[in-house]
Amino acid sequence: MPYPADYKYTKEHEWIKIDGNNATVGITDHAQESLGDIVFVELPKPGAEITAGKTFGSVESVKAVSDLYAPASGTVTEVNGDLATAPEKINKDAHASWMLKLKLKDPNELNGLLSAADYEKFVAEEGG
Amino acid sequence: MVDFNGWDMPVEYPSAGGIIAEHNAVRNGVGIFDVSHMGDIRLQGPEALAAVQHISMNDASRLAIGQAQYSALLYPQGTFVDDVIVHRLGEDDYLLVINAGTREKDVNWVRDNTRQFACKVEDLSDDFTQIAIQGPQGVNLLQKLTDANLSAVKFYWVTRGTVCGLKNILIARTGYTAEDGFEIYVPSDEATSARVWNQVLEAGKEFGVIPCGLGARNTLRLEGALSLYGHEISDTINVWEAGLDRFCKMDKPDFVGRAALEKAKTAGLQRTLIGLEMIERGIARDGYKVFDHDGREIGYVTSGSYAPFLKKNIALAYVPPEFATLGSTMKVECRSQGVKAQVVPIPFYKRPKKQA
Numbered sequence: 001m002p003y004p005a006d007y008k009y010t011k012e013h014e015w016i017k018i019d020g021n022n023a024t025v026g027i028t029d030h031a032q033e034s035l036g037d038i039v040f041v042e043l044p045k046p047g048a049e050i051t052a053g054k055t056f057g058s059v060e061s062v063k064a065v066s067d068l069y070a071p072a073s074g075t076v077t078e079v080n081g082d083l084a085t086a087p088e089k090i091n092k093d094a095h096a097s098w099m100l101k102l103k104l105k106d107p108n109e110l111n112g113l114l115s116a117a118d119y120e121k122f123v124a125e126e127g128g
Numbered sequence: 129m130v131d132f133n134g135w136d137m138p139v140e141y142p143s144a145g146g147i148i149a150e151h152n153a154v155r156n157g158v159g160i161f162d163v164s165h166m167g168d169i170r171l172q173g174p175e176a177l178a179a180v181q182h183i184s185m186n187d188a189s190r191l192a193i194g195q196a197q198y199s200a201l202l203y204p205q206g207t208f209v210d211d212v213i214v215h216r217l218g219e220d221d222y223l224l225v226i227n228a229g230t231r232e233k234d235v236n237w238v239r240d241n242t243r244q245f246a247c248k249v250e251d252l253s254d255d256f257t258q259i260a261i262q263g264p265q266g267v268n269l270l271q272k273l274t275d276a277n278l279s280a281v282k283f284y285w286v287t288r289g290t291v292c293g294l295k296n297i298l299i300a301r302t303g304y305t306a307e308d309g310f311e312i313y314v315p316s317d318e319a320t321s322a323r324v325w326n327q328v329l330e331a332g333k334e335f336g337v338i339p340c341g342l343g344a345r346n347t348l349r350l351e352g353a354l355s356l357y358g359h360e361i362s363d364t365i366n367v368w369e370a371g372l373d374r375f376c377k378m379d380k381p382d383f384v385g386r387a388a389l390e391k392a393k394t395a396g397l398q399r400t401l402i403g404l405e406m407i408e409r410g411i412a413r414d415g416y417k418v419f420d421h422d423g424r425e426i427g428y429v430t431s432g433s434y435a436p437f438l439k440k441n442i443a444l445a446y447v448p449p450e451f452a453t454l455g456s457t458m459k460v461e462c463r464s465q466g467v468k469a470q471v472v473p474i475p476f477y478k479r480p481k482k483q484a
Contacts, residue, residue: 036140036343037148039434040411040441042463058463060411062147062434063139063343065463084409 001029004095008071008110009119015095016071018110025071025100027059030123032094035061041083041090043068043099048076050102052109057099059090072109074102130342133229135165138341150344151436154305158263159340160328163304164316165228166258169238173247176220183241183384184214184224185367187377191216196284196302198375200367201237202385206392208361208370210234213302215286223252223298227357241384257321259328262309262348264479265335270310272331274299283308292324304345306352307479344436351435351477353403353444359414359430360401360444366392369446371401371474399427402452403474404443404460410467412443412460419459419466426451429460435476442476443469 007015013031017024032038040060050056050070057068078101082089090097104110114122129136140147153159171179180188186199193216201209201224210230215223226234235251242249261270271278274297276289281301291297291312303309314324329337346356355361360370367376367389378386406412412432420426432443443460451458454473459466 033142036142036146037436040409042409060434062347062436065411065413 001093001095003028003116003120005116007095007116008113009116009122010069010071010113011122012067012069014069014071016110016113017098018104018107021104021107022077023072023074023102023104024098025102026098027068027090027094028119029094031059031066032090035059035064035066036091037062038087038090041087041099043079043083044076046076046079050074050076050100059087068099071113072102073105075105077101077103132165132342133231135228137162137165139343140341141339144338144340147341147343147347148436150338150340151347153336153338154263154307154309154340154344154348155437156263157336158261158265158269158309158332159338159344160325160332161260161262161340161345162325163258163260163311163345164256164321167226167228167231167234167251167253168256168313169224169226169235170217170250170252171222171224171238171242171247172220172250173245174220175245176222176247179242179245179247180214180222180224181381181383182245183238184212185376185383185385186214187380188214188216188222189380193218194286196286196300198284200361200372200375201234202367202383202389203363204384204388206366206385206388207363208357208365208367209237209363210357211355211361211372213300215300217286217298220247225302230357255316256313257316257324258311258313259325260303260305260309260311261328261332262303262305262307262340264308265332265337266307266309269328269332269335269337270299270312273327278310292327294320294324304354305348306354306475306477307348346431347433347436350431350433350442350444351437351475353474353476356431365446368392368397369399369401397449399446400449400452401430401474402445402447403472403476404429404432404445404458404469405472405476406441406443406460406467406469407457408468410460410462410465411441412445412462412467412469416443417461418445418447418469419461420451421457421459426458432460438476440476442472444474
């Protein structure tokens with residue numbers, strides 16, 4: 001699955017789509033593929049503050065538990081409730097299955113994130 | 129691939145659909161597993177039965193030729209060296225199928241504890257590629273590849289027959305999936321193993337067979353509440369705690385561990401294995417702590433997962449007996465959050481009775 005060019009990526013395999021001071025966050029196709037069948041997602045509630053580089057929740061497949069790391073700091077404005085009952089949607093289309101919407105604290109914070117091409121390269125070098 | 133006790137094994141076969149698809153293939157149709165990591169110890173000789181009786185807790189004298197039983201090797205303390213399947217292959221000929229992780233320990237332990245008997249002990253672990261063909265369609269799949277009449281082989285019985293052109297292959301109606309199925313023992317050379325594996329896959333196409341990895345093997349056995357060494361059973365857990373009473377025959381002649389079990393029975397249980405179903409959101413995992421409603425730590429989870437067929441989050445855990453009442457609730461600490469769970473009967477899953 002191609003990595004959308006208008007998203008930014010973390011080395012912890014989250015994506016973030018920025019729209020002015022707002023952003024949408026999810027995990028990458030590579031992340032869902034490594035995890036396998038996703039059966040549980042734990043996300044913060046709207047209003048929660050999350051901090052760049054810190055965990056904001058977790059995602060569990062049948063075989064593994066994985067922390068979710070915030071690509072940016074901000075306030076959660078919306079959570080994708082569908083994922084509580086149908087977490088397998090992430091396996092089907094990780095880049096469309098958003099987890100959170102954020103009001104960004106500081107859009108400049110995003111400069112360190114990877115482009116689609118850099119992320120793809122990073123994943124390849126990491127050994128798949 | 130992961131390292132599993134020195135074996136390079138797949139957790140899942142993503143191209144086959146992954147753990148959930150593999151798991152449900154076994155529940156609804158058929159799946160196959162390469163379980164060559166399992167070890168095999170053969171005991172042969174005039175006193176083979178006496179030797180087996182001395183080292184295992186089930187009553188091997190009840191086995192007819194061609195019959196198998198679940199059993200365990202115990203330490204003098206009544207705790208587990210390993211759990212095993214004992215097959216009676218001939219008059220004085222027994223095969224113990226053991227776990228990969230405990231192989232060296234088991235072989236040494238069997239040798240050390242059977243010296244007084246006229247009985248030869250051989251480690252045949254490297255001689256066999258063991259393929260498990262599991263699920264309600266397993267019988268139909270394997271029947272295509274063998275001349276043995278599989279409908280005459282009952283659950284926990286073994287036979288021999290030609291399989292994929294290989295003569296005299298051991299065919300056991302056993303498994304670790306809480307489903308009907310077979311395990312075949314073919315020569316371990318790579319060419320033969322690969323040929324048989326591929327032929328099984330090919331023959332199973334009409335039944336929707338898929339290869340299954342360690343992940344599905346674990347979730348399948350967990351739904352069936354089948355013990356796993358290092359989790360539900362270990363060298364610090366005794367037979368009564370593990371709830372394996374029905375496989376331990378105290379009325380047979382003396383065996384290693386019996387005296388300690390007698391004492392433990394009188395002393396009463398300190399902890400017992402229970403089944404939990406999560407009733408709040410969260411998945412209990414191996415090692416998670418269990419708390420009562422006052423926040424006191426009362427036990428721990430031995431195995432926990434999302435159960436793909438039951439579509440529930442389930443776990444096995446050790447707690448003191450006073451917490452084991454069906455329907456009572458407790459909390460499992462899942463990643464620093466207490467998640468409510470309820471005691472439910474085990475096994476979580478029982479295969480449907482065969483239709484006449």
